[in-house]
Amino acid sequence: MLTVLEPEGLYPDTALEQEILGPGVRVIRGGGRGGVEELPDSLCAEADGLFIFRHWLPGSQLHRFPKLKAVVRMGVGYDRLDRPALAARGVKVCNVPDYGTTEVADHAMALALTLRRGIALHHDLQRADPPAPWQYLETPLVQRAETQNFGILGLGRIGTAVALRAKAFGFRVVFFDPFLPNGVDRALGIRRVRGLEELLAQSDVLSIHTPLTRHTRGLLDEAALRRLPRGAVLVNTARGPILDLDGLAACLRDGQLAGAGLDVLPEEPPKEPVHPLLAAYRAREPWLTGRLIVTPHSAFHTPQAFEDIRRKSAETMRDVLVEGRNTNVIAADAD
Structure with a gap:
């Protein structure tokens, strides 16, 4: 037996x-x-x-x-x-x-839209003491979807599901995946680029959907993030070690990135002392108000x-x- x-x-x-x-x-x-x-x-x-x-x-x-x-x-x-x-x-x-393909795709879109529509920002401001004035706020976060390129790094099952959702919301969808055959872009009605640098340069929103391999570990460091358009939004529902948190923190602090949504971290669960970015998020430091969303590797779950x-x-x-x-x-x- x-x-x-x-x-x-x-x-x-x-x-x-x-x-x-x-x-x-x-x-x-x-x-x-x-x-x-x-x-x-x-x-x-x-x-x-x-x-x-x-x-x-x-x-x-x-x-x-x-x-x-x-x-x-x-x-x-x-x-x-x-x-x-x-x-x-x-x-x-x-x-x-x-x-969990649909769950992770929904989660990635929810993070992107929560940031790009200023929902997290206004949520934080309206529960402040005292609450912010009852009015909209001019911020690089909030942009019309149809003016934005939605970049997808890795067009597997989940990346494809995200592409279809982003397209439905009116984003201009562009992706990079060197392992897919020609014609995938035409089948989905989205645009393909030939390299990572080209994807980064065009992505007002970047959603990560590549597996963690020896080639993708640390792929998105500070230098890579600075190739994104200023005011971009980054979403990671793939694997934490693909994204360098030091670089992310630096780009959020100086405004290179308007916001970020993370369902994964390089160390899970995070152990004390936690990364300074996570510490600032937990302490609700003002420079991150409405700009960083963290969920505990829960994108897959229903x-x-x-x-x-x-x-x-x-x-x-x-x-x-x-x-x-x-x-x-x-x-x-x-x-």
Whole structure:
């Protein structure tokens, strides 16, 4: 009999997983809520399959899993897994790329519109003591959508969903993605540019939708952000380490960027002492009033999306571990 571990205890039972995986698989829930390090060696020694959601799986822990054959990352990104170490042991690594697409796209648009319409700004000002006057405010944040280029970095499932939403709101949508074939722009009725610098130079709003790889880590540093038009808005619902927070802080402080919406941070959850930008945000320093929105990596979440994660993760584990398929398997040499 095969054994699959779900160490984080995400759901109240294992009934759905057991139904999908079948009678030849034993599903064990919990035992490592704080991390895989908490799992007893005896349990690790039995695991043929492992679900990973919030935890990290470093190579230093793999010797405790001598039977491990498949790891399913219960999400799109797989930077929490030591893929070279897993590949060296012949362990298949999978993700779940097709959940939460609409939620993340909605969230990215909500952040962009909340900033560009001055909603966060007026919200902050109207609850101040004393409240601001009952009138509009002239600010670089507030601009008409149809006068703005909405830049998308990475046109995968989520990037495409954002492009369609931005287009519906009247933005002029432009994207950069070197991995897509010719003609995608024509199919969607949006514009494509050939390089990152060209995208940055044109993006009044920039929404990040690229995966975190060795090539995209630190991709948007201060120099890159200063290529955006002055007064631009930046949204990141992808991965925190793609964006340099020092550069973001500098560009917000001097007005190069009018605003930013972040659902992800380089360190999650943030630990004390937190980055100075996050500290200023939490302290409600006046220079950030209405200009920075932070959400706790929650863009993916609805009750429906959380159920999708559960079902699709179990289906992927069944396909790979039980049936020997390659559903959602990440190639060992993938970036």
